[in-house]
Amino acid sequence: MSRFAPQIAPRLKAALAILVLMALVPVAAHAIGDPFLSVIANRMLVFAIAALSLDLILGYGAMVSFGHAAYLGFGAYAVALGARWGVTDLLAQILLGMVFSAAFALVTGAISLRTRGVYFIMITLAFAQMAYFFFVSQGSLGGDDGVALQGRSTLLGLSLDGDVTLYYVTLGALALVYAGLYRLTGSRFGRVLKGTRENSLRMQAMGYRPFPYQLVAYVIAGCLCSVAGVLLANLTEYVSPAYMGWHRSGEMIVMLVFGGIGTLTGAMAGALVAVGLEEVLAAFSEHWRLGFGLALVLVVLFSPEGLTGLAKRLGIGGKHG
Amino acid sequence: MFNLFLLQLLNGAQFGILLFLVAAGLTLVFGIMDFINLAHGVLYMVGAYLMATFAGMTGNYWLGLMLALPATLIFGLVLEFLVFRRLYDRSHLDQVLATFGLILMLSEGVRILWGSAPLNVEMPELLSGSVPLAGPLKYPVYRIAVIAAGLASAVGLWALINHTRAGMLLRAGASNRPMVAALGVDISRLFMLVFAGGAMLAGFAGAIVAPILSVDPGMGESILILTFVVIVIGGVGSIRGAFLAAILVGVVDTVGRTFGPIWLRMVMDPSAAAQTGRMLAPMLVYLLMAAVLFYSPTGLFGRRGAK
Numbered sequence: 001m002s003r004f005a006p007q008i009a010p011r012l013k014a015a016l017a018i019l020v021l022m023a024l025v026p027v028a029a030h031a032i033g034d035p036f037l038s039v040i041a042n043r044m045l046v047f048a049i050a051a052l053s054l055d056l057i058l059g060y061g062a063m064v065s066f067g068h069a070a071y072l073g074f075g076a077y078a079v080a081l082g083a084r085w086g087v088t089d090l091l092a093q094i095l096l097g098m099v100f101s102a103a104f105a106l107v108t109g110a111i112s113l114r115t116r117g118v119y120f121i122m123i124t125l126a127f128a129q130m131a132y133f134f135f136v137s138q139g140s141l142g143g144d145d146g147v148a149l150q151g152r153s154t155l156l157g158l159s160l161d162g163d164v165t166l167y168y169v170t171l172g173a174l175a176l177v178y179a180g181l182y183r184l185t186g187s188r189f190g191r192v193l194k195g196t197r198e199n200s201l202r203m204q205a206m207g208y209r210p211f212p213y214q215l216v217a218y219v220i221a222g223c224l225c226s227v228a229g230v231l232l233a234n235l236t237e238y239v240s241p242a243y244m245g246w247h248r249s250g251e252m253i254v255m256l257v258f259g260g261i262g263t264l265t266g267a268m269a270g271a272l273v274a275v276g277l278e279e280v281l282a283a284f285s286e287h288w289r290l291g292f293g294l295a296l297v298l299v300v301l302f303s304p305e306g307l308t309g310l311a312k313r314l315g316i317g318g319k320h321g
Numbered sequence: 322m323f324n325l326f327l328l329q330l331l332n333g334a335q336f337g338i339l340l341f342l343v344a345a346g347l348t349l350v351f352g353i354m355d356f357i358n359l360a361h362g363v364l365y366m367v368g369a370y371l372m373a374t375f376a377g378m379t380g381n382y383w384l385g386l387m388l389a390l391p392a393t394l395i396f397g398l399v400l401e402f403l404v405f406r407r408l409y410d411r412s413h414l415d416q417v418l419a420t421f422g423l424i425l426m427l428s429e430g431v432r433i434l435w436g437s438a439p440l441n442v443e444m445p446e447l448l449s450g451s452v453p454l455a456g457p458l459k460y461p462v463y464r465i466a467v468i469a470a471g472l473a474s475a476v477g478l479w480a481l482i483n484h485t486r487a488g489m490l491l492r493a494g495a496s497n498r499p500m501v502a503a504l505g506v507d508i509s510r511l512f513m514l515v516f517a518g519g520a521m522l523a524g525f526a527g528a529i530v531a532p533i534l535s536v537d538p539g540m541g542e543s544i545l546i547l548t549f550v551v552i553v554i555g556g557v558g559s560i561r562g563a564f565l566a567a568i569l570v571g572v573v574d575t576v577g578r579t580f581g582p583i584w585l586r587m588v589m590d591p592s593a594a595a596q597t598g599r600m601l602a603p604m605l606v607y608l609l610m611a612a613v614l615f616y617s618p619t620g621l622f623g624r625r626g627a628k
Contacts, residue, residue, distance in 0.1 A: 058414075064413055064414050064417060066417065108611075111611050111614050111615055114614065114615075114618040115614065115618050115619075117355065117413060118351050118355065118356075118357045118413065118557060119553060119557065119618070119619070121357055121413060121417060122357075122549040122550075122552065122553050123553060123610070123614065125546060125549060126546060126549055126550050126553065126607055126610055127607065127611075129546050129607065130604050130607035130608075133603035133604055133607075134600065134603075134604055136603070137599050137600045137602075137603055138600070139596075139599075246542075246546065250359075250417075250421040250424075253414075253417065253418065253421070254418065254421070257414070257418060261414075287429050287432070287433055289425045289426070289428070289429040290425075290426055290429040290430060290433070292422075292425055292426075293421075293422040293423060293424070293425030293426030293427075293429065294422070294426050295422070296418060296419065296421065296422025296425070297404060297419050297422040297423055297426065300408075300411075300415050300418050300419040300422065301404065301407050301408075301419065
């Protein structure tokens with residue numbers, strides 16, 4: 001081949017391989033006659049979108065948000081509210097979820113980004129909890145118990161009632177989010193974000209004000225996560241405040257770190273593996289959290305740089321996603 | 322109406338005192354070691370469970386309390402020795418992950434050991450009556466005792482921090498840790514003491530609240546997040562800030578839930594007022610936090626220019 005042929009980064013190749021592999025799951029599930037397999041795989045894809053969105057702020061922006069699950073909830077409630085208002089198109093519901101998320105992220109992000117370190121972690125957690133209690137108090141939306149949806153959304157007239165249709169729509173959304181974030185993190189915007197992560201003071205000396213970049217990244221991450229929420233609600237046909245509980249935020253960080261932080265392919269792979277592992281462990285014992293928690297503590301304690309270091313040593317982490 | 326307000330004010334103060342007991346140790350841990358510990362609420366829960374167990378075993382509230390306190394202290398020390406001391410020099414992300422793992426593990430452990438069903442603790446006979454308060458209104462003695470015990474702890478803590486050598490080192494450590502270490506103070510031992518003290522205070526809060534609330538595996542998590550709000554409002558590392566913020570959050574939360582709808586009724590029609598009130602009440606403390614942060618990003622008594 002000509003040496004002028006475009007080089008495809010190995011990490012991008014890995015991402016493509018994962019997407020192709022995931023595209024084969026419904027076929028395999030059909031072949032072995034286990035439709036539940038593709039439901040689990042669909043769940044993996046949904047959380048891969050969520051983990052990718054979190055990676056933008058946590059991995060590339062070094063903003064440890066402990067409230068990212070709130071946006072999953074905004075997306076899910078956009079489906080419930082949309083259906084109530086007669087809006088059943090998936091794209092319209094995604095737009096609605098993004099509007100909710102952008103508004104919330106803009107206000108809470110502007111306040112949270114005034115702080116650093118432990119403050120930022122606690123504040124993002126508290127704001128997510130505020131959103132959680134807001135939906136708990138909405139009696140018309142089922143309050144604490146949540147609300148079952150009448151049916152799934154439609155995509156430009158196409159019904160998503162079939163599990164396989166929804167699966168490929170989710171896969172398409174994941175591929176789009178990955179591609180978008182790949183471009184974004186490689187752009188000037190992404191470089192400023194990464195520069196701020198490495199050394200905020202130097203970036204300021206170079207004439208960049210980190211705040212607007214960080215805030216925009218925070219809003220984008222929230223909006224993208226709400227896409228995962230819209231798809232999650234469609235998958236389960238159920239919406240409840242439990243989607244935005246703080247355990248979920250913690251699990252999302254674990255997923256991200258699982259695959260290697262600050263790399264998009266790692267975030268995607270981490271979510272796929274973590275959700276799959278959760279399903280397996282949960283089937284194995286109802287007390288799976290005991291083992292999961294213990295494993296988490298042990299890995300952080302005994303891998304010198306934490307999970308991130310372990311991932312790096314295994315060659316999953318790297319410089320560019 | 323005034324009586325109801327007084328009642329809710331007292332309930333709010335009592336809730337605030339509990340929040341303070343949990344927040345006091347945690348704010349010092351954050352302030353001195355710059356260490357984020359999500360698992361502090363677990364100590365509160367463990368305190369309550371140990372109280373339920375020991376009080377049930379001995380059949381005596383006071384004996385139960387006498388046993389539960391040192392047991393929580395030891396539990397806290399074991400956690401510090403096994404896990405936390407290895408995390409001080411790590412990134413915040415590692416601290417979040419490890420302490421989150423600890424929560425998952427310990428909550429599930431409690432579920433396995435004691436089951437998911439709520440437990441009850443008998444109130445001691447001495448404190449089980451109620452006293453008349455303005456007019457026909459009565460207030461349970463036990464809640465007054467909780468307020469008194471919390472205030473006594475706060476005064477003790479204040480004396481300890483402001484008038485003892487250990488307290489002096491602690492204050493110095495909170496404002497500049499490397500400098501204190503350079504002056505030859507064993508900062509990790511100092512921190513162990515702070516951590517153990519904080520664990521016991523959180524356990525104490527869990528133990529004394531056990532007869533009023535039911536003891537269940539979720540109790541540590543619901544108080545943890547409010548404790549964070551308290552610490553953020555008060556300013557990380559400030560005991561005085563934690564005390565004022567805890568009382569503020571306790572009163573705003575309790576009074577807001579009862580009086581929010583009543584006050585809203587003055588400006589809107591009753592059904593809308595009831596609905597808006599129900600919606601706003603649980604969000605009030607978070608809005609309070611947002612307002613304080615907007616005004617001062619390091620909280621009311623936080624150090625300027627701190628992280």
